[in-house]
Amino acid sequence: MxxxxxxxxxxxxxxxxxxxxxxxxxxxxxxxxxxxxxxxxxxxxxxxxxxxxxxxxxxxxxxxxxxxxxxxxxxxxxxxxxxALAPRGLALRQVALPYLEDLYEATHENVQLAVRDGHEVVYTEWLSGRSAVGVHIRVGARWPLHVTGVGLVLLAHGVPELQEAYCARPLTSYTAHTITDPVRLRRMLAEVRRTGVAVSSRQVTDDALSVAAPVRGPDGAVTAAVSVVVPHAHAQVPVLAPAVRLAARGISRALGWQPQGRQD
Amino acid sequence: MxxxxxxxxxxxxxxxxxxxxxxxxxxxxxxxxxxxxxxxxxxxxxxxxxxxxxxxxxxxxxxxxxxxxxxxxxxxxxxxxxxALAPRGLALRQVALPYLEDLYEATHENVQLAVRDGHEVVYTEWLSGRSAVGVHIRVGARWPLHVTGVGLVLLAHGVPELQEAYCARPLTSYTAHTITDPVRLRRMLAEVRRTGVAVSSRQVTDDALSVAAPVRGPDGAVTAAVSVVVPHAHAQVPVLAPAVRLAARGISRALGWQPQGRQD
Structure with a gap:
């Protein structure tokens, strides 16, 4: 040079x-x-x-x-x-792990914990089911919010400005089932808030379905989400939803949240 | 000023x-x-x-x-x-977790994964048993090598220079049962190598006992250790030892180790 x-x-x-x-x-x-x-x-x-x-x-x-x-x-x-001191990394995971283990023991499917970073979801914990669907998610993996169950939960419970900004941008498609219409996405977010769970069906891969529920901090704000991912072909959402909600509420209580009427 | x-x-x-x-x-x-x-x-x-x-x-x-x-x-x-990319942190833990979960399901006791850093052991994973003994170890915790099962494993399989240096320094005592005599420590390290497991009894607290086994990398070198910690009062070492060894060997195989004759 x-x-x-x-x-x-x-x-x-x-x-x-x-x-x-x-x-x-x-x-x-x-x-x-x-x-x-x-x-x-x-x-x-x-x-x-x-x-x-x-x-x-x-x-x-x-x-x-x-x-x-x-x-x-x-x-x-x-x-x-x-x-390991990161409150949204290992520190959250340390509180959540016993509840994630219970969810795993109850379902023997892939169990995840995730938080939001901007317009993406970041997986901070992942327990793999043995017979579980072959989705390739690892700790630290990122996905856009609209395609996974945990992402839909975190978007649905985000501030209105986040939802506006998110729905205004192009929605990346991964399969023929990925939601790319912002009107349909808004309808789905309303449904997530109403029912307390998000169901994302074949949006990431053609064979997987995830069921997710919100984790709340002491002030009631949604800080994380829990999900199970199962093969779409024999997914029993009505069976999985209560288990996922229970695990998420258990973690919320352990974080100091106290339910006041119906919150999720 | x-x-x-x-x-x-x-x-x-x-x-x-x-x-x-x-x-x-x-x-x-x-x-x-x-x-x-x-x-x-x-x-x-x-x-x-x-x-x-x-x-x-x-x-x-x-x-x-x-x-x-x-x-x-x-x-x-x-x-x-x-x-999360640290090979001795979350990356190791991702490989090890299914085997640690199996060990937890088999024993329902505290299960740990640890690596050595200098003269200390660092816990990189910790699954808490519900009825488990009240030992206060968390992910990221450090202890001197001679007082815990995982530490004894990592010291016993360390290079001779490490063992010389370690035994030459004062051995910190935590209970009346902590080994502080270097001659006794050397004898115990030989026993760990001979039997393939380390048993540390009431060296950290008066009520806890740990059983640990070595995790080997592709080259056969011991890179980590797995243990269970149980209440000393009803510890059944002959029952725990095979389970801990199996978990450690499972992780070793997943890391690429291939047994050549009797190695641990």
Whole structure:
């Protein structure tokens, strides 16, 4: 690289703040890139090799990254320990897990816990049923709100501004059954609020159906959602719905929610 | 603060690198301090209020921290998502969970998964039994290696240098039953390797006993340990040991380990 190019590259790196550069190193890792070499990190974070080297060394010293025998970097245990304190991540999951286990024991199907982040749902817990439908969701997976049961619950109980903004944008389609009509979506959200459960049928894959219910915090606001995903072919919604609602209400109570009349 | 003191404080803050300052903000959060105000963060991280403000703003923009309605900061969902990629954190746990659930269903006792970090064991999963003994371990908790079943497994299968260094240091005592004699500890480690299980009896609290077994990676190295914790008074080690070993071997196989003769 000649002098002017080096200088331009240095200027562009300097234009980003020190915290931004460090966070770019962490953001280089995602579920399709859980293990990276130093040059991968440099390229994905848009940093010079020497800057990447210095930041990776600091993160590795601290324990946010770990280097294996072959020189490949992974996310480290210390970052995981700090992240375990996230109220909407592991902390919520710790409260919810006994109820999710009960739901799993009652149904022996895939059981999920999810929260909303912007216009997406993020799965924060996932217990896999043995005979369960082959849906490929993992902890940390994201989907648009309108296609899954948990997403419909979180959208239906979101503030009106969220619902307006969501229905105004194009609705991504995954199967022939995905709702792409905003009028139909609004009708479904009203139904979710009325019945206390959301049923999403074959919207993500052609063979799966999910039944979801809201989890409320101490102030009654819906902060998370619980669901089961079952094969569409032999889904018994009237049987699943009460179990899912009970699990969601159990978690809500454990979070400090107290029912006042009919709330979900 | 007078001028010289301010200058000294600025020098001390400047002496730390930019990554160190940012990581100090994350390190301000721990399980006894999961929610912090800006001034708490400034004080705990040893940063001026203005530096803390700038770094907290960058971390909040990125999603590593979240600010609630009252202005208190918590660890954010995005950090949790990145941390979910940690091979020794959630990634290991995702592979292990079905086997831990089976162990829980078979015993209905507290079930744990743990890894080693230096001279400590870190619990990365914890399924609570309903009638289970009142031990207060949570995900992310740390204990010295010699006092818990999982710790004894991880120490017994560690490299000789680790065992030498560990036995050379003072062994912290928690109850009258905690092993504090290095000779006795070495004998116990040999027994763990011989039998394939570790039994830690009343070393952490006066009423609890744990039975643990090693989890092996594809290369045969012990990378984690599984245990059950039960009330000491009616612990049936001969009944628990095979169940714990089976769960640990199941996880090892799922990680790619293939038994070659007798290995644990």
């Amino acid at each position: 000649d002098r002017p190019a080096l200088a331009a590259s240095a200027r562009s790196a300097n234009a980003r703040s020190a915290p931004d550069r460090l966070l770019a190193v962490l953001a280089a890792f995602d579920h399709t890139h859980p293990a990276l070499s130093l040059s991968d990190i440099s390229r994905r974070a848009g940093l010079t090799l020497s800057t990447a080297h210095r930041l990776v060394a600091a993160l590795t010293d601290w324990g946010a990254l770990e280097r294996d025998g072959s020189g490949t970097y992974h996310v480290g245990l210390r970052l995981w320990e700090v992240a | 007078d001028r010289p003191a301010l200058a000294a404080s600025a020098r001390s803050a400047n002496a730390r690198s930019a990554p160190d300052r940012l990581l100090a903000v994350l390190a301000a959060f721990d399980h006894t301090h999961p929610a912090l105000s800006l001034s708490d963060i400034s004080r705990r991280a040893g940063l001026t209020l203005s530096t803390a403000h700038r770094l907290v703003a960058a971390l909040t923009d990125w999603g590593a921290l979240e600010r609630d309605g009252s202005g208190t900061y918590h660890v954010g969902l995005r950090l949790w998502e990145v941390a």
